[in-house]
Amino acid sequence: MGSGCLTLKVIIMAQVQNTLPADTQCDHCAVRHKSVCGALSADELIRLNKIASTRKMEAGETILSDEVDVTFFANIVSGVVKLTKMLPDGRQQLIGLQFPSDFLGRAYGKANPYFAEAVTDVELCCFKQDPFEELLQDYPALERRLFENTLDELDAAREWLLLLGRKSAVEKVASFLLMLVRRASLVGCARFNPGSSAVIELPLGRADIADFLGLTIETVSRQFAALKAEGAVDFRDSRHCEIVDSALLSSLAGQDRPTLD
Amino acid sequence: MGSGCLTLKVIIMAQVQNTLPADTQCDHCAVRHKSVCGALSADELIRLNKIASTRKMEAGETILSDEVDVTFFANIVSGVVKLTKMLPDGRQQLIGLQFPSDFLGRAYGKANPYFAEAVTDVELCCFKQDPFEELLQDYPALERRLFENTLDELDAAREWLLLLGRKSAVEKVASFLLMLVRRASLVGCARFNPGSSAVIELPLGRADIADFLGLTIETVSRQFAALKAEGAVDFRDSRHCEIVDSALLSSLAGQDRPTLD
DNA sequence: CGACATGTTGAACCTCATCAACCGACGTGG
DNA sequence: CCACGTCGGTTGATGAGGTTCAACATGTCG
Numbered sequence: 001m002g003s004g005c006l007t008l009k010v011i012i013m014a015q016v017q018n019t020l021p022a023d024t025q026c027d028h029c030a031v032r033h034k035s036v037c038g039a040l041s042a043d044e045l046i047r048l049n050k051i052a053s054t055r056k057m058e059a060g061e062t063i064l065s066d067e068v069d070v071t072f073f074a075n076i077v078s079g080v081v082k083l084t085k086m087l088p089d090g091r092q093q094l095i096g097l098q099f100p101s102d103f104l105g106r107a108y109g110k111a112n113p114y115f116a117e118a119v120t121d122v123e124l125c126c127f128k129q130d131p132f133e134e135l136l137q138d139y140p141a142l143e144r145r146l147f148e149n150t151l152d153e154l155d156a157a158r159e160w161l162l163l164l165g166r167k168s169a170v171e172k173v174a175s176f177l178l179m180l181v182r183r184a185s186l187v188g189c190a191r192f193n194p195g196s197s198a199v200i201e202l203p204l205g206r207a208d209i210a211d212f213l214g215l216t217i218e219t220v221s222r223q224f225a226a227l228k229a230e231g232a233v234d235f236r237d238s239r240h241c242e243i244v245d246s247a248l249l250s251s252l253a254g255q256d257r258p259t260l261d
Numbered sequence: 262m263g264s265g266c267l268t269l270k271v272i273i274m275a276q277v278q279n280t281l282p283a284d285t286q287c288d289h290c291a292v293r294h295k296s297v298c299g300a301l302s303a304d305e306l307i308r309l310n311k312i313a314s315t316r317k318m319e320a321g322e323t324i325l326s327d328e329v330d331v332t333f334f335a336n337i338v339s340g341v342v343k344l345t346k347m348l349p350d351g352r353q354q355l356i357g358l359q360f361p362s363d364f365l366g367r368a369y370g371k372a373n374p375y376f377a378e379a380v381t382d383v384e385l386c387c388f389k390q391d392p393f394e395e396l397l398q399d400y401p402a403l404e405r406r407l408f409e410n411t412l413d414e415l416d417a418a419r420e421w422l423l424l425l426g427r428k429s430a431v432e433k434v435a436s437f438l439l440m441l442v443r444r445a446s447l448v449g450c451a452r453f454n455p456g457s458s459a460v461i462e463l464p465l466g467r468a469d470i471a472d473f474l475g476l477t478i479e480t481v482s483r484q485f486a487a488l489k490a491e492g493a494v495d496f497r498d499s500r501h502c503e504i505v506d507s508a509l510l511s512s513l514a515g516q517d518r519p520t521l522d
Numbered sequence: 523c524g525a526c527a528t529g530t531t532g533a534a535c536c537t538c539a540t541c542a543a544c545c546g547a548c549g550t551g552g
Numbered sequence: 553c554c555a556c557g558t559c560g561g562t563t564g565a566t567g568a569g570g571t572t573c574a575a576c577a578t579g580t581c582g
Contacts, residue, residue, distance in 0.1 A: 085423045087427060087516075088516070092427070093422055093423040093427045095423065106412060106416075108405075108409055108412065113420070143404065147404070147407075147411065151367060153415055155367075155374055158344075158374070159374070161425060162346045162348065164425035164426045164475065166354045167348070213426070214427060254349070255349070
């Protein structure tokens with residue numbers, strides 16, 4: 001049960017690459033409007049800029065940890081980040097997957113009760129904790145954006161509860177792919193062909209997918225094979241999945257009414 | 262799989278019992294300080310009071326629904342509320358359990374993507390939607406309290422992801438009991454004896470517990486029996502559970518280090 | 523009392539985990 | 553250059569943990 005692989009808890013803090021000049025950087029930022037920054041006016045952004053700095057992290061590095069007090073929040077500018085929790089005996093569960101424009105860190109004091117780890121190489125836009133919380137006080141629009149963000153995350157987590165608690169292995173895997181289509185397409189990780197078939201890049205390896213779905217590597221692999229056999233998807237390689245029949249896929253995911261026509 | 266019992270989606274809105282006189286009611290309120298109201302001064306409370314009204318609902322009534330636009334938020338004053346989600350084929354998952362002082366409803370527009378149903382008889386303190394959202398604008402402390410609330414719910418949901426994805430049946434049931442001890446004791450549903458043994462009242466029937474833990478009624482029952490056999494708990498009746506050995510119980514829940522002493 | 527709801531217990535079955543072999547891609551060093 | 557180990561993924565055989573189905577117990581309400 002579980003992955004059993006106790007990941008080394010080496011916390012390597014990324015170096016500050018670059019302190020942003022006060023007024024220009026955000027204009028070119030890929031996530032300027034989608035992220036929480038979207039709540040701020042140009043003037044307000046300048047102040048945010050003053051406490052911001054870019055960091056790059058390599059795939060596999062730990063960004064936030066259970067055990068270390070973190071002194072910053074961050075927007076993901078590029079790359080994918082996984083959030084995980086672990087049982088003392090090593091069993092692991094992925095509790096979230098974050099894409100560009102998502103926000104990392106728990107506001108207001110309490111430590112995050114989980115790990116955040118870079119899945120791919122990642123660019124972050126980091127904000128120092130204390131001054132950022134001051135900003136939250138001063139700019140209600142910012143706080144509200146962050147709040148709505150959190151509400152969305154809560155909804156997503158609850159959707160996942162349903163998946164983990166009640167869905168079968170195939171349904172889980174199918175739902176996972178659909179979730180990627182939905183989320184990744186917003187972020188440009190997916191390219192759509194005219195014929196409504198899309199190729200999505202799986203940001204996670206089989207082990208992480210398993211930990212996301214509460215399954216083992218082997219079952220994930222088998223269910224992918226099953227979906228392929230059904231004609232719902234096709235794989236060019238283990239990381240690239242073509243959605244052949246998305247209607248079929250979502251019926252296999254158990255999300256629509258059971259064909260009431 | 263799942264409970265299979267498609268609960269009737271009859272939405273019976275409770276009658277307004279009682280419009281609060283502007284200044285007195287809150288003083289006697291059992292959850293005045295624990296709930297979001299705790300963020301408000303006496304003056305501010307008066308304004309909140311103007312848009313508040315008490316409602317009583319009977320066990321089994323639906324409070325919030327997927328399919329109906331809800332026009333109020335609410336504090337739970339007494340009783341227990343369950344939040345559920347359902348797959349189209351009837352499989353059900355409990356995604357949250359709310360106690361007195363907890364807040365019901367999703368701020369800022371979007372509909373709650375779940376059901377809320379009274380488990381016991383429930384007293385609510387309801388706030389009309391639009392004026393309450395105005396209050397959120399005007400009283401940042403209130404919004405912030407609600408925000409922190411939401412963050413805590415998110416943490417709880419993620420804890421539950423780990424449980425559903427990675428824990429065995431015994432571990433799930435044991436964790437459930439411990440969760441009740443932690444939460445219910447804050448709310449006065451539990452009475453502690455000197456000898457560190459406590460009797461907790463299970464607010465849920467076996468079916469709901471099963472839907473909470475992603476199990477079936479039968480397994481829940483068997484695991485309770487197993488815990489009793491181990492000497493971790495004892496049952497006076499199916500609804501009252503005495504925690505005999507809470508250290509043992511939490512080790513069976515898989516939450517502490519595997520005895521490294 | 524009988525009808526019904528709720529919970530417990532037993533036996534058979536099935537899904538998924540476990541253990542193990544295997545495959546291809548990659549990198550390293552002889 | 554190829555032998556070698558490693559790593560990620562696939563595939564097969566076996567078995568355990570939970571589900572399912574069914575019978576039974578208990579409690580409540582008419």
